[in-house]
Amino acid sequence: MSTTVSEARPSAPGFLSEVLYLSRRYPLGVAGALIMVTFVLCAIFADYVAPLDPFSTNARSSLAKPSEVNLLGADMMGRDVLSRIIHGARVSLAVAVGATVLGSGIGAAVGLACGYLGGWFDLIVQRVTEVMDALPLLVMALVITASLGPSLRNTIIAIAIPLVPHVARVIRSNVLALREMPFVEAAKATGMSEMRIAVVHVLPNTLAPLIVLATAQLGSTILTEASLSFLGLGVPEPYPSWGRMLSESAAEYVRTAPWLVIFPGLAISLVVFGSNLTGDALRDALDPRQHD
Amino acid sequence: MAPVLEVSGLSTVFHTRRGLVRAVQDVSFAVNAGETLAIVGESGCGKTITALSLMRLVPMPPGEIAAGSVKVDGTDLLKLSDNEMREMRGSKIAMIFQEPMTALNPLLTVGNQIEEMVVLHDKCSREVARKRAVEMLHHVRIPEPDRRAREYPHQLSGGMRQRAMIAMALACRPKVLVADEPTTALDVTIQAQILDLIGDLQREFGTAVVLITHDLGVVAETAKRVVVMYAGRKVEEAPVEEIFARPYHPYMQGLMNSIPRVGSARGLDVAPDERLQEISGIVPPLNDLPPGCAFEPRCTKADARCKTQRPELATKAPDHIAACWLA
Amino acid sequence: MLSYLIRRLLLMALTLFGVSIVIFLLLRIVPGNIADILFDSAGLIDPAEKAKIVADLGLDLSIYQQYTQWIGGLLQGDLGYSYVSEKPVIEEIAPRIPITAQLAVMALIFSVVMGVPLGVISAVRQNTPLDYLLRITSLSGLSMPSFWLGLLILMACVHFFGTIPIYDRNPPTFWAWLAMMAVPAAAVGFRSSALIMRLTRSAMLEVLRHDFVRTARSKGLSERAVTYNHALRNALLPVVTIIGIEVAFLFGGLIVTETVFNIPGVARFLVEAIRWRDYPMVQNLVMFTATILVLINLIVDLIYMVIDPRIRYSE
Numbered sequence: 024m025s026t027t028v029s030e031a032r033p034s035a036p037g038f039l040s041e042v043l044y045l046s047r048r049y050p051l052g053v054a055g056a057l058i059m060v061t062f063v064l065c066a067i068f069a070d071y072v073a074p075l076d077p078f079s080t081n082a083r084s085s086l087a088k089p090s091e092v093n094l095l096g097a098d099m100m101g102r103d104v105l106s107r108i109i110h111g112a113r114v115s116l117a118v119a120v121g122a123t124v125l126g127s128g129i130g131a132a133v134g135l136a137c138g139y140l141g142g143w144f145d146l147i148v149q150r151v152t153e154v155m156d157a158l159p160l161l162v163m164a165l166v167i168t169a170s171l172g173p174s175l176r177n178t179i180i181a182i183a184i185p186l187v188p189h190v191a192r193v194i195r196s197n198v199l200a201l202r203e204m205p206f207v208e209a210a211k212a213t214g215m216s217e218m219r220i221a222v223v224h225v226l227p228n229t230l231a232p233l234i235v236l237a238t239a240q241l242g243s244t245i246l247t248e249a250s251l252s253f254l255g256l257g258v259p260e261p262y263p264s265w266g267r268m269l270s271e272s273a274a275e276y277v278r279t280a281p282w283l284v285i286f287p288g289l290a291i292s293l294v295v296f297g298s299n300l301t302g303d304a305l306r307d308a309l310d311p312r313q314h315d
Numbered sequence: 316m317a318p319v320l321e322v323s324g325l326s327t328v329f330h331t332r333r334g335l336v337r338a339v340q341d342v343s344f345a346v347n348a349g350e351t352l353a354i355v356g357e358s359g360c361g362k363t364i365t366a367l368s369l370m371r372l373v374p375m376p377p378g379e380i381a382a383g384s385v386k387v388d389g390t391d392l393l394k395l396s397d398n399e400m401r402e403m404r405g406s407k408i409a410m411i412f413q414e415p416m417t418a419l420n421p422l423l424t425v426g427n428q429i430e431e432m433v434v435l436h437d438k439c440s441r442e443v444a445r446k447r448a449v450e451m452l453h454h455v456r457i458p459e460p461d462r463r464a465r466e467y468p469h470q471l472s473g474g475m476r477q478r479a480m481i482a483m484a485l486a487c488r489p490k491v492l493v494a495d496e497p498t499t500a501l502d503v504t505i506q507a508q509i510l511d512l513i514g515d516l517q518r519e520f521g522t523a524v525v526l527i528t529h530d531l532g533v534v535a536e537t538a539k540r541v542v543v544m545y546a547g548r549k550v551e552e553a554p555v556e557e558i559f560a561r562p563y564h565p566y567m568q569g570l571m572n573s574i575p576r577v578g579s580a581r582g583l584d585v586a587p588d589e590r591l592q593e594i595s596g597i598v599p600p601l602n603d604l605p606p607g608c609a610f611e612p613r614c615t616k617a618d619a620r621c622k623t624q625r626p627e628l629a630t631k632a633p634d635h636i637a638a639c640w641l642a
Numbered sequence: 643m644l645s646y647l648i649r650r651l652l653l654m655a656l657t658l659f660g661v662s663i664v665i666f667l668l669l670r671i672v673p674g675n676i677a678d679i680l681f682d683s684a685g686l687i688d689p690a691e692k693a694k695i696v697a698d699l700g701l702d703l704s705i706y707q708q709y710t711q712w713i714g715g716l717l718q719g720d721l722g723y724s725y726v727s728e729k730p731v732i733e734e735i736a737p738r739i740p741i742t743a744q745l746a747v748m749a750l751i752f753s754v755v756m757g758v759p760l761g762v763i764s765a766v767r768q769n770t771p772l773d774y775l776l777r778i779t780s781l782s783g784l785s786m787p788s789f790w791l792g793l794l795i796l797m798a799c800v801h802f803f804g805t806i807p808i809y810d811r812n813p814p815t816f817w818a819w820l821a822m823m824a825v826p827a828a829a830v831g832f833r834s835s836a837l838i839m840r841l842t843r844s845a846m847l848e849v850l851r852h853d854f855v856r857t858a859r860s861k862g863l864s865e866r867a868v869t870y871n872h873a874l875r876n877a878l879l880p881v882v883t884i885i886g887i888e889v890a891f892l893f894g895g896l897i898v899t900e901t902v903f904n905i906p907g908v909a910r911f912l913v914e915a916i917r918w919r920d921y922p923m924v925q926n927l928v929m930f931t932a933t934i935l936v937l938i939n940l941i942v943d944l945i946y947m948v949i950d951p952r953i954r955y956s957e
Contacts, residue, residue, distance in 0.1 A: 153653075154660035157932040161894035162912065166928070169916045170671045242785065249787045250898055254913055269790060277797050277806070284797060288790030295785035303781075370860055404862035417853040421952055422875050431871070432861045467951040483861070 052304020058297030066113040073106035077263050086280050096282035098268070104282060107263040108290050114262045115294070118179050119245040126183035126244075127237040130190025131229070137191065138198025139221065145195075152188040160185050164247055165256055173259045182247050186240060193236055197229050231309045238302035242295040249291050265291050317389075318345035319523045320369075320408075320491045325383035327361075327368045334602040338364040340547045341383075346523040346540075348490070351514075353526045353538035353555070355570070359598045361547040362527045366493045369525070370410050371400050387491055406436040409484035413496040415476035419468040425452070426464025429483045436487045451482035455512060474505035481512065488520055495527045510537050531574060535559065543567050546599055546609035549628065553635035563637035565614045569594040608640070616641050643947075650943070654936050661932040662716075665925055666709050712925060722922040726915075731926050735908060742896060742907035748823055749831035749892060750885070756835040758881065761842025765877075766869055768847065776839065783836030788895040792829040792902035799825070809905050826903045830895040834888050841884050845877035852876070879950060886942035890935055 046053040065072055074094065081101030089096040095104040137145040155163065167181035201207060202225065210220050251257030252266030259267075268287040276283050327339040339361045346352045354362045367373045369385050371392060385392045387407050392400060412418040420428060429448035434441060445464070452460035455478040468476055477497060484492060494513065498506040514537060517524055526537060534541055534555065541558045543551040543566065551564040562568045572592035596613035599605060605612070611621040618641065626638045715722055721731035764776045796806050807826075813819035849855065850873050858872045893909060900910035908927065915923035947953045 150656070150660060153657050154664055156890075157657055157661050157936050158665075158928065159890045159893040159931065159935070161897055162928060162931060165897075165913065165916055166665065166668050166924070169919070170669050246787050250789065250894065253787070253789050253898060254901065256913075256916070266787070269787075269793065277793060278800050281797055284790075284793050288787065288793065291790065292782065292786045296782060299781055299785055372856060372860055401862045401864065404860055406862065410860045412853060412857060414853065418857045420854040420858065420872050420876070422950070423872075431863065431867075435862060435867075467955060469952050470955055480857075 049304040049308060051300050052308070055297040055300025055302075055304065058293060059301055062112050062294050062297070063116060065109050066116045069110045069113050073103075073109040075103040075106045077102060077106040077110040078261060086276075086283075088280075089282055095286045096280065098283055099276070099280075104268075104286055107268060108265065108286060111263040111265045111268065111287070111290065112294075114175070114258055114264050115245055115248060115266075115291070118175070118182065118248045118258065119241055121179040122182035122186065122244045122248070123237055123241050125179065126186025127190050127233065127240065129183070130187040131194050131233055133187060134191040134194025135198055135221075135226075135229070137195040138202065139217075148188075148191065148195075152192055155185060155188045158185075160243075160247060161250055164251055165254070168251060168256045173256055175258055175262060178248060178251060178257050181251070182244050186244070190233070190236060190240075194229055194233060197232055198225060201225050201228055235302065235306045235309055238298065238305055242298040242302065245291065245295050245298070319348045319388060320346040320525065321384075321386040322369065323384045323386070325365065325368055325385065326381045327364050327373055328379055328381050329377045330379065331377060331602065336602045337547050337604065338378075338601055339368060342542075342544070342549050343383075344540075344542050344549070344552065346491070346525060348523050349517060349521045350539045351517065351524040351526055351537050352540045352542060353528060353534040354542045354544055355528060355531065355534055356544035357529055357598060359601070360544045361601075362544050363495055365544070366410065366495045366525065366527050369491075369493055370404060370408060372410070402436075405432050405484075405489065406487045407489050408491040408493065409487075409489040410493040410495065411477075411480045411484045411497050414500050415473065415480050416468065418480060419476060421468055424465055424467055425471065425479045429464075429479075429486050432483060433486050447486065448482075451486050452479065454485075454516070455479070455482045457482075473501055474508065477501060477505075477509055478512065481509075481516070485516060485520065485522065489522065491523045491525065492517075493525045493527070496529070497526075498533060499528070499530070506533070507536075513537070531570060543570075546604060547601055548609065548638070550610070550639070551635075551637040552628075553632075557632070557635050561632065561635070563631045563635070563642035564610075564639050565616055565642075566594070566610050567637075569613075608638075646947075647944075650940055654940060657936055658929065658933060662713060662925075662929055663709075665928045666705075666712070669919075669921055669924060670705060712922070716926070716929070721926045724915075724923050725920045726918050726923070731922050734911070734923065735927065735930070738906060738908040738911055741905060742900070742909050744823060745827055745830065745900070745905070745907060746889075746892060746896060748827035749834065749895070750889070752827055752831035753834035753838050753888070754885070756831070757838025758842050758878075760835075761839040762846055762869065762874060762877075764839065764843045765846035765850065777843075780836035780839045783832050784840075786833070787898075788829060788833050789898035789902050791832055792826065792899050795825060795829055796902065807903065809903065811906075826899050826905060829902075830892060830899045833895055834892055837888065837891075838881065838884065842877060842881055845880045846873060849873045849877045879946065882946055882949070883942060886939040889938050893931060893935075 042053070079102065081097070084093060084097040084101035084103075085099055087093050087097040087101070093103045093105065095108065097103055098107070133148060137148050163185045164181045167184060168177055171177040171180065207220060207224055210224055215223075248257055248264070249266030249269075252264040253270040255267070255270060257266055258264040265287040269284065322345070323343045325339055325342045326337070329336040329338055342361075342365055344352060344354075354365065356362050364373065364378075368380055369392070371380070373380065380393055383393065387403065390403075390407075392403060392408070395403065419425070426445065426448045429451060430441065430444040433439065433444040433447050437444075437447075439447075449460045449464050452464055457463050457475055457478050463471065463475070463479075468479070471479060481497075492513075497513070498509050501509060510533065513524065516522065524537075526533070528534060538555050541551075541553060541555050542549055543558075543564060545564075545566050551558065551562070551567050558567065559571070562571050569592065573594065594613055599609055599612070605622070607620075607622045607624055608614070608617070608626055611617045614621065620640055624640070626640045628636045628638045631637050631642055712722060721735075723730055724734055727734060760776055760780075764773045767773050799806050807822060810818070810822060813822055855868060855873055858868045863872075896907065896909040897913060899905075900907045901913065908930075912924065912927045912931075915927060
């Protein structure tokens, strides 16, 4: 019989030792976070990281195969694929983060309001939620961008709006459950005002599930933006968007220029993969049901 | 007459992130056919793990039966292969659990759950098994057994569910029945009925019963012998009248004293206005046991020796052993 | 049961009514309609001609009037005319529905047949290399945009067969039809199968922790009997409810896959109609989609009520 020594948290946590501890406990999550960080850095420092100008066309390099000059090849207008992908990170992440923050923020506010105000407000929000449930996400986003006109801002709005009822519903049920909890009753018994209870007790306890929910939604917003751009109703020119890069090249170039199909799609998949890994690990970490 | 169940030196441990948990250490006891042995102790003393170890139902990745033997009719269960052990479960040794609602599959009818066991062990047809299932339900005194067999667990009351579990456990006439707190989750009036039922069935089938409980009242009603466990070890064992009359281990004494009495009870004198006694403190963590007697921190009689040397089980009276330096 | 059904149907009607209002208004948020598109893009700016077309199409009526006209017609079975083709909406939609339906059903079957068994295996062999492989694969499946998967499949077809699958309205044999539909169906269903696999896995892990699994083992049942007769039965309940929600996501996948594979289905048609601001088409298509979705959810809820005895026989 052996005595297993438990994995203890570093007692004097330096940044590096904390990272090492986390990577042993949640290896997949850390891997996912690394992927995300790489893309975020690419997005922020795109101008410095990208080897070539993503917008400059060059008829001579049209449909060039991957080479020393164009590491991932060039598209039909001679634009460097790698540079467009790096700049595309900026667009895709901006849209995704913007839509997620906007949608989750409004959704959380609505959900809190429902949980607290109840009454007719809650009833109306419930009905609206059901209506929006009846429509597939992509369809709603399509209709909204189509009616508002394709632009960067409108794409963010179009993706954020369907998010609101989903987040609101989760937050609402959380708030309702929390209000019944003994510690809230105890706080009331000590004479705390409803408002103080809401801010001091209820709100912090909804933050963890909200963060998990938002991270989970990040991946799906990236995919939605890609789909919208692919269909031509998302982010317009001149912004480079991975989804649009795939539609411009679609079936025609499948035969002749496979690099145009492979790399933008790979970029999308990697980001979403990283986001999902991180989200899963976050959910496991914040889940109170930690079994030994 | 050789005992039908012979447990010798059973030790079960768990490998956890917080270290090695010694849930059961060196526990031995024997039960004869038609008799009931009660294992008492508070939560965390290892009695449930002992019961699960007898059935080899301890989850094996973190858990491990480190030593000992469990002989049913001479066959050591711990030495059997997985397949052989599976054959024993239900047919030679069976178990009933504390919470009948969660212990039964909500999506299968009660009759179905009994049938599948009969079909498995007796290798008979579904029709025969169905009849047997209804018979068993009748045996456990469930009215309208035919109708009840076709119902689902949530449609039965708590007491009936427990009866159904007993019917299921005894359907193949096992030699040993392990009952883990079978009445704890039930109303007091139902408790008595269930205990009577187990007693009657025991007499009829000659089953040896290992009854796990923390309720001394239940022990007094049903058991022939009593084993007291504390912090994973056996600390006292004796026939029931003997142990109630003369508890040697301070823990058992504390248990006896903490029962509220009206007037005087078997063997002990209790003044009518005496305060309820309690045993202060809590059970030590099983991965960090003290070197001496595990009960020492809570014991009112303990001395220096108790702190450093763990007492072994010693005979204090005819057929009565206890592990205490000062008894 | 009957009262529940009636209540649900009433709720459904209310929801669909809400959907009709939402879609009607959404399309008209920004001023500009098909007449603008037709005229501005073609460069013709004769106001009289434009005014005539606008009047013809009824675009000069107030929003309220336009709405009531549409809804009134809808309830009587008249879905109006397409702005683009001037044919009745029904004529345009009807032949496309079966195509999308076939694709959808095949995709759903594919995702269940792949997802459930793999989820069970993953749960039963938790934390083994096989489990990790399955989890990584399913996570990749969820991370890939389904149109990219479609494009990759096209690429593979070109590479191995030298040609991309062409949609044929009248396939000669059953096998030809199957071959033609199977590829896009797999592209659509892959994502759903990954989701179902993950869900089945987590449901199984949850159920395997329950007491009755321990009881089943204590009866001497084989691991296989415990897994399938006891655990899986219970784990499938949440999976069934998910299928209702999955169908909504499936539609998104249908939209892009039909576009990639050039299949003349109703989903791709919706995108075209949106691009053209063909209001009658878009409105009716969206209503149709919403109705189907709400119906499917209702059916799933009813199925759930039937298979869970706790609800079927509630005292």
